[in-house]
Amino acid sequence: MLKRTSIIIIGLAIVGSLLLCTVAYTVDYTEWALVKTFGEPSAPINGRTDGGLKFKLPYPIQSLTKYPATMYTLEATTIETPTSDNQNIVVTTYCVWRISDPVKFLRAVSKVEMAQNKLRDWLNSDTDKVVNRHALTEFVNTDGRKMQLPEIEKEILDRLAEKAQSDYGVQVVSVGVKSLALPEAVTAAVISKMKQEREAEAQRLRNQGEATATAIRERADSAARMIGEFAKKKADSIESEGYLAAKELYPKFKENEQFSMFLRMLKSMEKELSGRSVVLLDGSLVPGIKFLGSGPALPEAPTPVPVPPAVKGGIEKNKP
C-alpha cells in the first residue's frame, strides 16, 4: 500500500514537473522572449530589463520563442572589387548586430542563422558599392587626413543599418573593415615595384654616403685651412714684432757700419762653415799656400769676400 502510494506520489511529481515546465519559463539577462498565443506573438520581454521567472498558459495555447539579446559579430565574405581609380582590392568587412525588434525578427527571418545569411549578403553588396566610390588612396595613405576608412565604414553602416532595422528588426551597431589586400597578380606587381624601389634606395644610400663623406671632408678641410691661415697670419704678426724690435737697434750700428757688417759677415761665415763642407782652396789666393810656391813673404790682409754655399763658388755644402 505504502509502495503504491509512493509510486503514485512520484508519478504525480513527475507529471506536475512536466506541467510546470509547460507553464513556467525564465527569461535570461541575455535573451528576448516572445509568448505566442495560438501563434500570435505578444509584446516581447527583454531579459536585460525584465528578466526572471515568468508564467504562461500551457502548450498549445501559448508557446514560447526566445532570441538572444546579445550582440553578434558577422564576418562578410572576402570580396575583390575595384576602387574608383580602377585598383582592384580584396576587402573583408564585419558588422556587429543585435535583435532590436524580436516580433519583426520572428516574422521576417525567425532564425539567427537565416538573419546572418541575409545580413552577410547585404554587407557584401554594400561593401562592394561603397568601395567602388572611393579611390585606393582613401583606403591607404601616409597622409592620415586623406585616409577615409572611418568614413567608408560609416557609409556602409548607414546603408546597412536602415535596411536591417526596417526589414528584419535588427540593429547594426558597427561596421569595420577587417582586412585590406590586393589580388594575387597585383601583389606580385607591387612586390616587383617594391624590389625596384629598394634597389634605387640602396643606390641612393651609397651615393648619399659618398656625398656625405665628401662634405664632411670638405668641411673639415675648410675649417683646418681657415684655422691654418688664421694661425699663419697670427704667427707672422708675432714674428714681425721681433723685427720691429730689432729695427729699433739698427741706427746704433751706423756708428761704424763697415765694422758692424764685417761682424755680421763673420758670424754668417762661421755658421755656414760649421756644417759639413768641402773646401777647395785656391792656392794662389791663400797666403799660406802661396808660400809653398813662391817662398816666404809677408801676407796681406784678406779682403772679405762672401762665400756662396753652392758648389759653383768652389764650396759645396753636403746634404745631410
Added chain:
Amino acid sequence: MIVNRRGKNVAIWGLMVTIAVAAATLATWLATGSLSGLMVLWTTGPLAVVWVAVIILFYCRQLERQEAQELQAPAAGGGATATIFDGADAGQARPAAARLASMERWVVPIFTIFAGLCLAVIGAVMLPRLLGRPAIEVGREGVGMLLVGFAGFAAFLFSWYCIGLGTMPQWRLLRAGGSLLLTVVLFLAAALVAIFLSMQEIDSVDWVVAIVIAAVQIVLGAEMLLGQVMDFYRPHVAGQERRYCFDSRLCGLLAEPRKVGHSIAETLNYQFGFEVSKTWFYRLLAKALIPMLIFAAVVLIAMTSIVIMPDGYKGVVLRWGTPKAQQPLLGPGAHLKWPWPVETVRMFDMAQVHSIYLGLKGGQPDIQGPEDVDQTSGKRMRLWTKPHKHWNREERDFLLAARSQRASPQGGKGPDQLAPVDVFRLVTLVQYKIADPYKYGFRYADVQQVIENVAERETARYCATATLTSPAELPDQPEAILTYGKAKAAEQLQKRIQNELTRQATDVGVEITAVTFVAVHPVSEAAESFEKIVKASHEEAAMRFAAQAWAYQALSRVAGSPADALALALKIRKHEELSDIAGRSGDLGARLAHLDGLIFKVSDDIAAMDKEIAGEALLGQVEPYKLTLRDSYRAYLALLGSIRKSVSGEGPTVDLAGAVAAAGKEADKAMGEVSGEVAASLARARTTRWEVEMSERSRLAAFYKELPAYQASPRMFMMDRWQDMLDRTLPGMLKYVIAVDPKRLEIRLNSDQQSDVTSRLRDAQPDSNKP
C-alpha cells in the same frame, strides 16, 4: 497451425507498426530537424528486418504443421497403403519441415547478421558525425511531439502485446520483434523529451539523445553479430526451445525489468557465497530504495546552493537567469546561494591572460605545445627570405601606404595607376584579461570574435597610414613600422585597440595587457632587396665614418681636437664675416643681399647639424660638443638677424665695430687655448720673434764691445778675427788645395754622378758616418 497463423499475422502487424513509426519519425525529422528523431528512424530499418524474419519463420512453421497434419491424417485412418513417397528419405517426404530446418539453419543467421550489421554500421557511421557537430535548433516542436507521441504510444501498446504473447512458448518468436520495438519506444520517449526541452530552448538534449541512440545501436548490433557467431558453435538439442540470435537479450531485459533485479541479486549471492539478498540490509535497501533516491536527489539539489570560487575567479549570481541588482561579484572562497534552478553562478577567470593572434590565415592557431619553427644548424630560425608559418598558419599580407605614390591626375578618378601601396607581413599577439565580467559575459554572443575583429580592424587602419621604413609626412602619424617605429607602433596599437574596445557601444569589459609584434617583415620575395638597403646603409655609414675619422684626424692635427677646431673655425669665420660686413658700405640692397646670403649659409649649416645630431640621437650617441656648437651657430644666426634688421632699419642699431672686436677677441682667445699645429705655429712664431730681437741685441752688445779694438787696428783686427774663424771651422773640414794656376783649372761636376762625388767627398770626411 492456427497458432502459427496468428503469430504470422501479429508479426505482419508488427511490421506495419514499424513502418508507421518509421513514417512518423521521418516526418518528425523533416518537420523539426530533430537529430534524435533521425536516429529513431534509422533504428526502424533493422526492426523491420527482424519482423520479416519472424513472419517467414511463422509461415514456415505453419506449413510444417500443416504438412505434419496431412501426413498424420492417413495414418490415423489406418491406411497403410503405399504411396509414391514410400522409400524416400525424410526430406523428400516432408518438404515443409525440411524448408523450416533450412530456414532456421541458413535464412535466420542471414537475417540476424543483416540486422546486426545494419544496427552496428548505422551507429558507427552516425556516432562520429554527431560528435563532430554542434547541437542544432529544433523547430516546429509541437508537430514533432505529436508525431513522436502518437507513434510511440501506438508502438508501446503493440510492443507490450507482442511481449505478452511472447511469454508463451508457441509465440516466443514475437518476443524478438516486441522487445526491439519496445527499445524503439524508449528511443521515441527520449526523443519526445528532447523535443520538449528544445521547446524550452534547451537544444543540446536532442543532440545528446541522438548520440546515446547511436551508441545503443552499436551495442545491439554487436550483440546480435556476436550471438550469431557463438550460435554456430552452440550445441542444439532436439526438442529444446531455441532462442534465435535476432532476439536480443539486452532488449529482453527492457521487456522484463524484474529480471534485472533478480539477476543482480543472484550475482551478489554468487559473489559473496551466501544469500545476500536475504539479509536485513538488502531487504531494507529494496524497501527504501525510492525514498533514498528521493533523499539523494534532495541532497544533490541542496548541494547546488553552495558555490566554491577558485582563486583568481569572480562569479556573477543569476537569479532565474538574470543578474541580481546591486549584487557584488563573488570572490574566491565558499558562498551560499539559492539552489538550482533558482540561482546559478557564472564564473569568470579574471587572472587568465587570453591570447589572440592577428595576421594569420585560417583563424586562430592552436597554440598548445611547442611551435614548429624551421631549424638551421640546430637553431630555431625565422628569416625574412624564407616563407614561414606560425603554428602551421601562414602569414597574411597587410597593405601599407607607399610614400612614393603617384597621385592620380584626376584626383582619384583617373585611369589605371600603379597601386600606391606596399605589401608586408605583420603577425601580432594581442593579450587581454577580463576587467568587467558583466560586460564580458553578457553583452556578446562571442566575445573572442569581437575582440579579434576589432583588433584586426585597428591593425589594418593603423597600417593604412603607416610607413614601412621612412619617417612620417605628418606629425603623430605612424611611421617606420619595420624599423625604429616598431616599438611605438605596438604601443599605439595597444592604446587604439583598448580605446575601441571600451567605447560605449562596443565595450566588452576587457583590459588589453599587451600588444606584441611577433613578426614584422617584408614578403619573402622582396626581402632580399630590403637586405640590400641594409647593406647599402652600412656602406653609407662606413663611408661617413671614414670621412669623419679623416675629419677628426685633420681637425685634431690642426687644433688638438675636432670640438676645439670646429669651435675655433666658427669664431674665425664669425670674425672674418663680421669684419667683411663692417667693411661694406654704399648700396643698402647689396648689403642686405650679402647679409641674406650669410644668413642662408648659417641656416643651412644649422640644418645639416640638426640632421647629423638627429641621426646620432637614433643611435643614442650624440656628441655633446655638437650640441654646444649648434648653439653657437644659432647665436651667430641670431646676431646676423639683428644686424640685418639694424641695417634695414627694422630693428635697433647694432654696434658692428664692437661685435667685430668681440669676435676677434673670441677668436684670439680660442686660438690661444687650442693645441695642435696652431699652437706649435704660434709657439714657433713667438720663438722667432724673440730670437730676432735677442740676436740683434747680442750683436749690438758685441759691436760695442769689440769696436774699440777694431778702431785701434782695423786691418789687424779683421785679419785676426778672420783667421780665428777659419781656425775654428776649417780643422774639421775636408780640404782640397788647388795648387795650380786657377786659370788652367776647370772644375766640372756631372750631375748624374753628383751623388757619387758627393758621397766620395763625404766618405773622405772623418765623421762621414754621422747623420
